[in-house]
Amino acid sequence: MNKAFLIGRLARDPEFRMTPSGIALCRFTIAVDRIPKSENATADFIRVVTWRRLAEICNQYLKKGKLIAIEGRLQLDSYEKDGERRDSTQIVADNMQMLDRQSDPMEQGAPVDSGAPSFDLV
Numbered sequence: 693m694n695k696a697f698l699i700g701r702l703a704r705d706p707e708f709r710m711t712p713s714g715i716a717l718c719r720f721t722i723a724v725d726r727i728p729k730s731e732n733a734t735a736d737f738i739r740v741v742t743w744r745r746l747a748e749i750c751n752q753y754l755k756k757g758k759l760i761a762i763e764g765r766l767q768l769d770s771y772e773k774d775g776e777r778r779d780s781t782q783i784v785a786d787n788m789q790m791l792d793r794q795s796d797p798m799e800q801g802a803p804v805d806s807g808a809p810s811f812d813l814v
Contacts, residue, residue: 694765694766695763695764695765696762696763696764696765696766696783697761697762697763698722698738698740698761698762698783699724699759699760699761699762699791700722700724700725700735700738700759700760700762701721701723701757701759701760702720702721702723702729702750702754702755702756702757702758702760703720703721703722703723703737704720704721704756704806705720705754705755705756706718706751706752706754707719707720708721708747708748708750713749715743715744716743716747716748716749716751717741717742717743717747718742718744718746718748718750718751719739719740719741719742720739720740720741720750720754721737721738721739721740722737722738722740722762723735723736724735724736724737731741733771734749736809738763738782739780739782739783740762740764740783740785741782741783741784741785742784742785742788743784744787746786746787749788750788753790754790758790759790759791759792759797760788760789760790760791761788761789761791762783762785762787762788763785763786763787763788763809764783764784764785764786764787765783765784765786766782766783767781767782767783767784768780768781768812769781769782771802780801784803787788
């Protein structure tokens with residue numbers, strides 16, 4: 693079974709685009725703290741990709757520094773660049789939940805009564 697659950701903060705704003713066939717794609721990186729935390733705490737930076745409606749939602753609501761939970765699958769790819777074999781690892785997200793509390797809902801671009809919405813798209 694290939695299932696990944698991560699909680700972390702966006703390292704930068706998401707990158708959104710449409711594929712040539714018109715499918716929404718959103719990529720971003722989250723910083724996930726290692727446990728146990730120590731004075732030399734470090735984080736892993738994990739690339740995440742979302743597709744279709746979830747990609748549109750991530751583009752609309754996510755910004756650098758936002759705390760989120762991601763559920764998805766680990767995807768490993770290999771490719772060749774300049775004659776060298778390279779490996780790539782990312783999470784293909786199925787679900788995303790925003791974990792930050794909104795201090796000013798209008799500032800976040802969400803309806804006033806929404807709280808921290810959860811988006812489950814399977």
